[in-house]
Amino acid sequence: MKQNIKIEIERPLKELIIEVLQRIPVKLLSIGIYEAKWSDDADGEVDEENNVLLNSKILNKGKNYAMGVIVHELAHRHLKHGYLSRNFKNKNRGGNEFDEMDADLLACDWGFKKEIRIARKNYIKIFKEGFEKLEKNNHLPLKTKYKKKQEKWFNILEEGR
Numbered sequence: 001m002k003q004n005i006k007i008e009i010e011r012p013l014k015e016l017i018i019e020v021l022q023r024i025p026v027k028l029l030s031i032g033i034y035e036a037k038w039s040d041d042a043d044g045e046v047d048e049e050n051n052v053l054l055n056s057k058i059l060n061k062g063k064n065y066a067m068g069v070i071v072h073e074l075a076h077r078h079l080k081h082g083y084l085s086r087n088f089k090n091k092n093r094g095g096n097e098f099d100e101m102d103a104d105l106l107a108c109d110w111g112f113k114k115e116i117r118i119a120r121k122n123y124i125k126i127f128k129e130g131f132e133k134l135e136k137n138n139h140l141p142l143k144t145k146y147k148k149k150q151e152k153w154f155n156i157l158e159e160g161r
């Protein structure tokens with residue numbers, strides 16, 4: 001059981017977060033996880049201080065969906081996407097797509113393939129369009145080291161479809 005988990009959210013979501021934390025091989029001594037309210041339908045994000053923010057509405061979409069979102073955001077946090085990527089990557093050049101891909105692949109490595117597939121179902125089209133745009137603009141990293149990863153990612157997301 002991981003100690004000092006700072007969770008300022010209500011019970012059902014909190015229980016799911018603890019369930020996810022117990023299944024990932026990451027020691028988190030202190031972690032800020034907060035419920036956040038967004039004007040749009042954002043499921044969650046990692047802020048500039050690397051806190052995980054979750055929308056409690058994810059609970060309405062089922063346990064697997066919610067766990068997929070939680071583990072995805074924890075992967076972002078583990079990869080320091082909150083404060084690293086926003087500062088050093090230009091979203092127009094694919095920072096966003098690459099971060100989403102890396103977070104999902106890490107979450108799958110942690111054993112949450114099913115949950116990721118469920119949580120990401122409605123985002124595949126958006127990601128594909130994003131990558132198509134990057135390819136059209138001849139984005140170099142995409143054509144080299146990211147290409148294989150990208151194929152792996154979409155294969156996981158579209159498995160069984």
Ligand SMILES: [Zn+2]
Pocket residue numbers: 072076099100103
């Ligand atoms: Zn993400």
